[in-house]
Each structure stands twice: as C-alpha cells, then as structure tokens.
Amino acid sequence: MKNISFSLLIFCLSATFAQAACYADYKAKQDNPLRLHYGVTEVRGDCTVSAAEAQLRDGLARDGWQLLNVLGVFDDSGLEERRDSAGEFYLRY
Amino acid sequence: MVAGIAAIVVILGIAAVLLFINLPDANAFNIRVERLFVENDTLTGNAEIKLLEILAQSGTAFSDTLASYRFVIFVLLIFATALLIAAVAFLVMLIALNRRMGRIERQGIEVNSLLISRDQKSVYLNDFEFKLTDAALETLSVLAEARMDDEVLSGAEIEGVISGRDASDCDEAAGATRIKRLRDTLGNQLVSELLIKNIARKGYMLAIDKSVIRMV
Numbered sequence: 001m002k003n004i005s006f007s008l009l010i011f012c013l014s015a016t017f018a019q020a021a022c023y024a025d026y027k028a029k030q031d032n033p034l035r036l037h038y039g040v041t042e043v044r045g046d047c048t049v050s051a052a053e054a055q056l057r058d059g060l061a062r063d064g065w066q067l068l069n070v071l072g073v074f075d076d077s078g079l080e081e082r083r084d085s086a087g088e089f090y091l092r093y
Numbered sequence: 094m095v096a097g098i099a100a101i102v103v104i105l106g107i108a109a110v111l112l113f114i115n116l117p118d119a120n121a122f123n124i125r126v127e128r129l130f131v132e133n134d135t136l137t138g139n140a141e142i143k144l145l146e147i148l149a150q151s152g153t154a155f156s157d158t159l160a161s162y163r164f165v166i167f168v169l170l171i172f173a174t175a176l177l178i179a180a181v182a183f184l185v186m187l188i189a190l191n192r193r194m195g196r197i198e199r200q201g202i203e204v205n206s207l208l209i210s211r212d213q214k215s216v217y218l219n220d221f222e223f224k225l226t227d228a229a230l231e232t233l234s235v236l237a238e239a240r241m242d243d244e245v246l247s248g249a250e251i252e253g254v255i256s257g258r259d260a261s262d263c264d265e266a267a268g269a270t271r272i273k274r275l276r277d278t279l280g281n282q283l284v285s286e287l288l289i290k291n292i293a294r295k296g297y298m299l300a301i302d303k304s305v306i307r308m309v
Contacts, residue, residue: 025137027137033150033153034123034150034153035146037142038137068130082137085139
C-alpha cells in the first residue's frame with residue numbers, strides 16, 4: 001500500500017514537473033531608438049511555441065516591447081545555458 | 094513655349110517626388126538590423142545584441158546626413174529647373190530674333206531711333222545723319238510731336254502749327270508742299286546713303302550686295 005502511494009506521488013510529481021518545466025526563448029524589440037533583447041520565459045499551459053507567443057505578446061506589450069519571434073520551447077535542461085544570454089530578461093516575463 | 098516650360102517643370106517635379114520617395118529613411122537601417130536579429134538564432138548574446146543596437150543607432154545618425162543630401166539634391170533640382178527654363182526661353186527668344194532679323198533684312202530699313210538735333214540742323218535715323226533745311230526740320234519736328242501724341246495732321250494743320258496761325262486760315266496745299274520738300278531732302282539723302290553711293294572723285298555705285306541683283 002505504501003509502495004503504491006509512493007509511486008503515485010512520484011507519478012504526480014513528475015506530472016506536475018512536466019507541466020511546470022516548460023520554457024521558451026524569444027526575441028523582442030522596441031522602436032525609436034531600436035532596442036533589442038533576447039529573453040527566456042516560463043510557458044504556462046501547453047508547451048508549444050504558439051502558446052508561448054500568445055502569452056508573451058501581452059506581457060511584453062505592457063512594457064513597450066514588441067515580440068519578434070519565439071525560437072523554441074525547452075525544459076529545465078536547456079535553462080542554464082541560456083541564463084547568460086538572456087541576462088536581465090531571464091524569466092522576467 | 095509655355096508647354097515646353099511646363100513639361101520641364103513637370104518632369105523635374107516628378108523627379109523630385111521620386112527622389113523623396115526612393116531615398117531610404119532612417120528606418121531602413123533599423124529594419125535591416127531587426128531582420129538580421131530575427132534570422133540568426135545564434136545572435137542571442139548580450140554583447141552581440143548591444144552591437145546590433147549600435148549598428149542601428151549609427152544608421153539613424155546617418156539618416157540626418159541623408160536628409161541634408163536630400164535637401165542639397167532638391168536645391169540642385171531647382172537650379173536645374175531654372176536653368177532649363179532659361180535655356181528654353183533664350184532659345185525661343187533667339188528664334189524670334191532671327192525671324193525679326195530676316196524680316197528687317199527684307200524690309201530694307203527699320204527706324205529704331207529718330208533723333209532731331211535742332212542745333213546741328215540734322216536728323217539721326219538709326220545711325221545715319223541727314224542734314225535738313227530749317228523748314229524741313231520744322232516739318233519733321235511737327236510730325237514727330239504729333240506722332241508722340243498719336244495724332245494725324247492734315248496739311249492745313251501742319252501749316253498752321255508751323256506758321257503760328259489758325260488751321261482754318263491755312264491752305265491744305267501749303268502743308269502738302271512742306272511735306273513734299275521734307276520727303277525730297279530726306280528721301281534724296283536716304284537713297285544716296287542706302288542705295289546709290291557717291292564715292293568721292295570716282296563716281297557712283299549701288300550700295301548693295303551684287304548677289305541680290307536679278308534681272309528679268
């Protein structure tokens with residue numbers, strides 16, 4: 001019984017992990033003067049590029065940024081290598 | 094002529110418009126830089142992005158230079174328009190002048206200036222000087238004054254003005270005689286100056302080009 005509940009816990013944890021560990025990297029710009037940034041964001045909901053785009057666009061627009069494109073989605077394993085590049089925009093939006 | 098000038102103005106106007114449309118604005122650089130950024134997935138480093146931004150800014154700075162170029166080119170276009178208009182105007186003037194010259198050559202003599210000199214008792218037609226008698230000079234003066242007032246004088250009126258009497262008391266024939274005398278003295282000298290030259294101690298000669306003489 002204990003064994004079953006443990007495996008269930010593991011299963012549930014891994015399920016929530018799989019849900020949470022979705023990230024996307026994107027490029028955005030501001031006009032006049034032209035400013036560019038590369039950032040990493042956490043995707044809530046479906047782990048797809050289109051979901052990331054929909055979610056990013058509003059968040060970025062609030063600060064006057066315009067989304068250019070989403071490069072791709074990835075999980076925890078890809079997070080660390082992008083930390084330096086994203087800089088101040090690492091998981092900001 | 095007006096159509097030609099209008100055509101020039103229209104052509105240069107179109108050129109100016111095309112110039113303003115086709116010259117790239119500052120945004121052209123920004124768009125290129127943005128495309129570069131989007132198309133290259135590896136351009137994600139902080140330093141690289143800063144470099145791209147600097148690139149875009151230098152392009153924007155260059156756009157000020159472009160604006161001044163545009164202005165200079167526009168001024169040059171205006172100069173070109175003015176020059177072309179002047180050229181066309183001069184061309185038309187030249188053609189008109191040529192035609193007039195031809196007409197004058199055929200006409201023989203066209204009086205451009207008539208100067209009556211009472212002291213020297215002579216009249217200058219263009220550059221020719223003709224000696225006149227007192228009476229003929231008086232007649233010519235009266236005619237010249239009447240012409241300046243756009244008046245036509247009858248023989249009696251001419252005689253009246255010269256003799257100082259009322260025109261109704263004067264004879265029409267007296268004025269006609271004065272005119273005849275003026276024509277005789279002036280006409281004689283005119284013909285001798287323009288047509289039949291007297292070469293001193295040698296004789297007489299037609300003062301015309303021999304190629305224009307034809308006999309039928």
